[in-house]
Amino acid sequence: MNTLQVHYSGQLALASSAAEETVDLAEGATVQEVVAQVAERHGDGFKKLIFQEDGHIERTLFIALDGEQVTDLTTPLTAHHRELMLMPPIAGG
């Protein structure tokens, strides 16, 4: 089975037990599905940063796949992909 490294930045890293983890990729899985999959592994504090109240992925959550911003959450993940980054907005100064 193909795997993908998922990296959590900022508040998500604090809300999870690790800053990154490896996930198994189901055949044809999309970015949105993998985000939902990892959200299930963590607590409510983590989920709150990922999802809006209507259940959609929070629109200000910045997502990057192998160094490219993801704007289409239905992007399919393949064996060539290496790293997915989930980055809640930060403004610390």
Added chain:
Amino acid sequence: MELSPEDRNTYAWQLDVPGFGEAGQAMLRASTALISRVGGLGGPLALSLAAAGVGRIILAHGGPLREDDLNRQILMSREFLGQSRAQCARQTLQRFNPRIEVEAVEENISESNVIDLVGRANIVFGCAPLFEERLLMNRECVKQGKPLIDAAMFSMVGQVTTVIPGETACLACLYPGQPPHWKRRFPVIGAVSALVANIGALEGIKLLANMPGTNVGKMLHIDATNMRTRPISIKRRAECAVCA
């Protein structure tokens, strides 16, 4: 603009940097930079711009200095507790480099001052701890066609994003709305702020001095837990309310 003999002496060591030289120094000398907030990020960023010789620096930061600012706000000093942060920062910078002009604006960026302040700058640095201010500056920079370097941090990570209006994604392309979970108080070690700040300062120096190797069109993600940096290509949103 020709450099004076005093400028040549002060900046002699950086005039030798390939791609910079007297032409780059003259461009910095002729430039005005606006920095929104001069705390943990904006302070070291301003210091590096002052050291480099940016001709005029406008510091916008409201409120009095507090004791719990002092773990990271390196332009401040303890004897200024309870007094204006902007004025304290201005005095520190002016003592450090009297050859530049430093203006202290004792208020934060708001609807009432953003048009004027952005209008007077050649480049804008966003270092505020609130998205309201960052997105407001982004809107005005896009409107006025001014480059914006947005520098941000949280705990052990940072981000520096370069916005060139009309060319790259803007901040509202990345964050189409107020992030609901951002809190005014955030974990911070001053060295992480300064690290992120100096990457932002260097990006601005490169842009102003027309040096190669800028990060235009990218967000640089800095992870200080393992000292890893990742450049991430950012995309304009066709439906962006600010830049589309």
